[in-house]
Amino acid sequence: MTQTFTNFDHQAPEITTRFCRFHIEQLIDNSITDFDLYVDVKSHLILYSGKGYKWTKSELDGLIRHGRNFFWMRSEDALKASLYEKMTRLPDVSKTLRPEDRMQTIQDIGATFTRYLYEGEITESVVRKAEQLAGNIVDCIEEDRGCIRSITGLAHHDLYTYLHSVRVSAYATAIAAQMGLSSRDDLKNIALGALFHDVGKSAVPLTIINKNGPLLEHEWKMMRSHPTEGLKKINDTVLHHVCREIVIHHHERLNGSGYPDSLTKDSLLQEVQIATLADIYDALTSSRSYQNKRTRFEALDFIKNKLLQTDVSVDAYKALIECLSQKAS
Ligand SMILES: [Fe+2]
Ligand SMILES: [Fe+2]
Numbered sequence: 402m403t404q405t406f407t408n409f410d411h412q413a414p415e416i417t418t419r420f421c422r423f424h425i426e427q428l429i430d431n432s433i434t435d436f437d438l439y440v441d442v443k444s445h446l447i448l449y450s451g452k453g454y455k456w457t458k459s460e461l462d463g464l465i466r467h468g469r470n471f472f473w474m475r476s477e478d479a480l481k482a483s484l485y486e487k488m489t490r491l492p493d494v495s496k497t498l499r500p501e502d503r504m505q506t507i508q509d510i511g512a513t514f515t516r517y518l519y520e521g522e523i524t525e526s527v528v529r530k531a532e533q534l535a536g537n538i539v540d541c542i543e544e545d546r547g548c549i550r551s552i553t554g555l556a557h558h559d560l561y562t563y564l565h566s567v568r569v570s571a572y573a574t575a576i577a578a579q580m581g582l583s584s585r586d587d588l589k590n591i592a593l594g595a596l597f598h599d600v601g602k603s604a605v606p607l608t609i610i611n612k613n614g615p616l617l618e619h620e621w622k623m624m625r626s627h628p629t630e631g632l633k634k635i636n637d638t639v640l641h642h643v644c645r646e647i648v649i650h651h652h653e654r655l656n657g658s659g660y661p662d663s664l665t666k667d668s669l670l671q672e673v674q675i676a677t678l679a680d681i682y683d684a685l686t687s688s689r690s691y692q693n694k695r696t697r698f699e700a701l702d703f704i705k706n707k708l709l710q711t712d713v714s715v716d717a718y719k720a721l722i723e724c725l726s727q728k729a730s
Pocket of ligand 1: 627
C-alpha cells in the first residue's frame with residue numbers, strides 16, 4: 402500500500418529531523434532492507450520499499466540509470482540502516498582479509514549489530530543476521546584458532562557490552578574448536594549463544610551497568626536478573642537449545658555458587674561451561690568502569706589461582722591457553 406507524507410510542503414526535507422537520505426550506492430543486490438525507504442515526488446514522500454524488501458541488481462541499475470541517487474528514510478531507522486550496511490559488507494570481509502585482521506572488522510561490525518540486538522526487538526531477520534555474524538566468526542576460527550590473540554579489550558565505554566558479546570563469541574568458538582567440537586552447527590550455536598548471552602542487560606538500568614564502584618544489594622539483584630531477562634527476550638525465536646542454555650546459565654559456577662539456578666558441573670552443558678570461561682576471560686582482559694584491565698597472562702593466572710575447578714572448567718581453560726599460544730598460520 403502506498404504511504405504518503407505531505408509534511409514537507411513548506412520545508413526542504415534535508416532540514417527536517419524526521420527523515421534523512423539513504424544513498425542508492427549503499428544498497429546491495431540480493432540483500433534485504435528491514436526499514437522503509439521513500440521517494441520524494443513533488444514535495445511528498447511516497448513509500449518505495451517496505452520492511453523485508455529484496456533488492457536485485459537490475460532494479461538498482463535501473464534506479465541509477467534513471468537518475469535516482471538516494472531515497473529517504475526515517476531518522477529513527479538510522480541504526481538499522483547502519484547495521485544493514487555493515488552486515489551486507491560482512492561476506493566480502495571474509496574473503497579479503499587474514500583471520501586475525503578479519504576478526505578486528507568482525508568486532509567492529511559485531512558491536513553495531515549487538516547494539517541493535519540489545520536495543521531492538523529480536524525478530525526473525527535479526528536472528529538471521531546473528532547467524533551470519535556467527536558464521537563469520539566460525540570461519541575465522543576454523544582457519545586459524547590463534548586469531549583470537551588479535552582481539553584487544555577496547556576501552557570504548559559506550560560500546561563495552563556490545564564489543565564484549567562479540568569477543569566472548571570468538572573466544573568461546575575457539576575454545577570449543579580446540580576441545581574437539583568440530584561440527585559447524587555446534588560451533589555456530591556456541592558463537593550465537595555467546596553473541597546473545599548478555600542480551601538481558603537491556604532490562605538493567607545503564608546507571609547500574611556502568612556504575613563506577615561496587616553495587617548495592619538491590620543493584621546486584623537487578624544485575625543478576627539479566628540471564629532470566631535474556632531468556633525472556635529470546636523466548637519466541639528459533640534459537641537452538643544450546644543458545645538458550647548459554648543465555649540463562651552463563652553465570653552458573655561448577656560448585657553451585659552461581660545464578661540464577663545454582664546449578665553444579667554435572668547439570669551444566671559443556672557449551673555453557675565454555676561460554677562461562679570466555680565471559681570471565683573477556684571481563685578480566687577488557688576495560689570496564691569498575692576494574693582495571695588485566696594482561697592476558699595476568700587474567701590466565703587469576704583464573705588458574707582463583708577460579709579453576711570451583712568456578713570454571715579445567716578442560717576449557719587448557720583449551721583457551723592452547724588457542725592463545727598458537728602461532729599464526
Ligand atoms: Fe552476563
Ligand atoms: Fe558477559
